[in-house]
Amino acid sequence: MKRVRTAVAAVTTALLTLSACGGSADPLANPPAGEAAPSDTIAIGSANFPESTLLAEIYAGALEGKGVKVERKLSLGSRETYYAGLQDGSIDLIPEYTGVLLVHVNKLAGKDDTTETAEDEVYSALRSALPDTLTVLAKSSAENKDAVVVTKAFATEKNLKTIEDLAKLGPVTFGGPSEFQQRGDGLPGLAKDYGLQIKEYRSLDVGGPLTVEALKTGNVQAADLFTTDPALKTNDFIALEDPKLNFAAQNVVPLINKAKASDTVKTTLDAVSAKLTTEVLIELNAKLAGPTKPNAATVAKEWLASAGV
Numbered sequence: 001m002k003r004v005r006t007a008v009a010a011v012t013t014a015l016l017t018l019s020a021c022g023g024s025a026d027p028l029a030n031p032p033a034g035e036a037a038p039s040d041t042i043a044i045g046s047a048n049f050p051e052s053t054l055l056a057e058i059y060a061g062a063l064e065g066k067g068v069k070v071e072r073k074l075s076l077g078s079r080e081t082y083y084a085g086l087q088d089g090s091i092d093l094i095p096e097y098t099g100v101l102l103v104h105v106n107k108l109a110g111k112d113d114t115t116e117t118a119e120d121e122v123y124s125a126l127r128s129a130l131p132d133t134l135t136v137l138a139k140s141s142a143e144n145k146d147a148v149v150v151t152k153a154f155a156t157e158k159n160l161k162t163i164e165d166l167a168k169l170g171p172v173t174f175g176g177p178s179e180f181q182q183r184g185d186g187l188p189g190l191a192k193d194y195g196l197q198i199k200e201y202r203s204l205d206v207g208g209p210l211t212v213e214a215l216k217t218g219n220v221q222a223a224d225l226f227t228t229d230p231a232l233k234t235n236d237f238i239a240l241e242d243p244k245l246n247f248a249a250q251n252v253v254p255l256i257n258k259a260k261a262s263d264t265v266k267t268t269l270d271a272v273s274a275k276l277t278t279e280v281l282i283e284l285n286a287k288l289a290g291p292t293k294p295n296a297a298t299v300a301k302e303w304l305a306s307a308g309v
Contacts, residue, residue: 036089041069042260045082045091048075050288050296051144051228051281055095057300058272059254062309066268079104086134086257096255098139099248102126119249126253135261137254137269140276144228145250146185147239151215155238162241163194166222171199175214176224178203185246186224193244227278230286252276268309275307 037043042063046056053074060070073091076082083104085091099122103114106129116122123139130136148163160166167190180186181201190196202220204210212231214220225231227239254269280303287299 037071037092038069041071042265043071043073043090043092045076045085045094046074047079047082047094048077051285052095054284054288054296054300055252057296058276058304059093059095059269061297061300061304062268062272063265065304065309066264068264068268086255087131089257092257092260094255096136096253097144097250098122098126098136098253099145099250101136101253101255102129105129114248117245117248119251122249123251123253130255133258135256135258137256137261137266138273139251139253140273142228142252142276142278142281143250144226144252144278144281146224146247147227147242148190148222149215149225149232149237149239150222151218152236152238154221155240160238160240162243163190163196163246164243166240167194167196171197172221173200173202173219174198174222174224175202175204175211175220177206180224185248189246193246228281228285230282230289233282233286252281271309272304275309 044056044060044063046052056072056074060072063070073085076085076091079100082091082094086094098119099117102116102122102125105126106112106114109129114125116125119139123136127136148166150160150166154160158165158169166172174187176186181203182188187196187198187201191198202214204214204220204223207224207226207229211220211223211225212235215223215225215237216235222240225237225239231237232239252273254273256265256269284299284303287294288296
């Protein structure tokens with residue numbers, strides 16, 4: 001096992017804010033207890049970024065298709081906000097990411113050092129760390145996590161498949177958010193795990209247009225982006241493999257109130273997770289960001305029909 005740096009970044013621009021921000025910075029943190037949904041109803045929440053809302057709509061649509069009553073409470077804000085709702089019973093179910101959720105739960109328990117990075121280790125540790133009232137159902141293979149990204153042309157020219165291959169090229173020009181220079185799983189981790197040397201670091205944005213443009217134009221040779229960013233597909237970018245697990249696993253997983261996890265609910269959501277992949281999320285995120293800007297419920301409904309769940 002390897003050390004997960006507790007300053008781990010989130011896996012999308014908004015998710016970084018969710019995992020890194022403290023309660024004092026969030027006006028919605030520590031809200032008063034909300035009203036619990038009826039015993040025959042699943043109250044489904046989401047964080048306030050598009051992918052989370054999409055995943056919540058997928059869960060809601062799948063459950064409604066099996067006759068389960070649902071109540072949507074979407075775009076709730078930060079993890080501090082919605083996790084409190086799960087604890088007071090005003091929310092029953094929310095899509096989560098294993099690695100950042102484990103760090104959050106451990107911090108609440110006073111544990112500042114999370115050591116797991118591998119997919120199954122993170123998932124197992126998370127199940128053990130959650131309070132007795134909450135559980136996670138089957139994890140999907142879909143991960144929204146940091147990645148070292150290069151253009152397909154550069155990867156082909158230099159025969160790059162892994163971060164280790166990139167490190168063998170010698171010092172490189174790298175781009176990403178300013179905090180990536182100090183984060184344990186940022187440049188320090190890449191130097192420790194792979195011997196990656198930096199010729200120049202260009203401080204850009206968090207998985208946003210500045211980073212994408214710098215990579216497209218060759219102003220940087222590699223950059224920190226996220227694995228479900230539709231920019232990877234639209235720009236022929238390649239996320240290099242991370243065999244030494246510098247970045248902790250961030251599998252999409254349903255976090256649910258145990259009292260509401262009936263056999264029907266578990267079977268339905270497990271079937272959804274079995275069909276969700278990183279590639280699927282890239283495609284769905286691309287649809288959400290497309291020219292027609294469809295709402296998340298529409299994109300979710302179309303995917304559920306095509307996936308047969």
